[in-house]
Amino acid sequence: MPKTVPENEARQGHWGWHALRILVAGLLLVFIAWGVAEIYGVLIKEPSTEQQHVPQPPGTEQAPAPSGQPQ
Template sequence: MAKIVPEDKARQGRWGWHALRILIAGLLLAFIAWGAVEIYGEVIKGPTTGQSVPQAPATGQKPAQGG
C-alpha cells in the first residue's frame, strides 16, 4: 500500500547543486575543446604571404589561350 505524504512535505529532491556542477564542468570542457580546435586550425593553416609569384611557362611552350 502506498504511503500517504502531506503536500507540504512532498518533494522531488534537493535543489540539485551536484547536477549544476556537472553541467558547468561540461560547459567548461566544451569551451576548452573549442579553443583547442581553433588553435589547431590556425596552426595547420600555415603561414600565408600576401604576395603570390606567378609561374612563367617552361621554355618552348606557348601560354594557353582561352576562347
C-alpha cells in the first residue's frame, strides 16, 4: 500500500541562498576565464599583423625567376 504524503511535505526543495551562491560563483568564474582568454589573445598576436609594409626604393626590384621555358 502506497504511503500518503500531505501536499505541503511533497513539494520539491525551494531555491535557497546556497544555490544562488553557487550560480553567482559560476558566473564570476566564467567572466574571469573570459578575461584571461581575451588578454592571452592580445598577447599572442602575430607581429606580422602589427607591422606596416615598407615600400622598397625604385630600381631595387628583383628580376623575375626564369620559368624554364624558352621564349
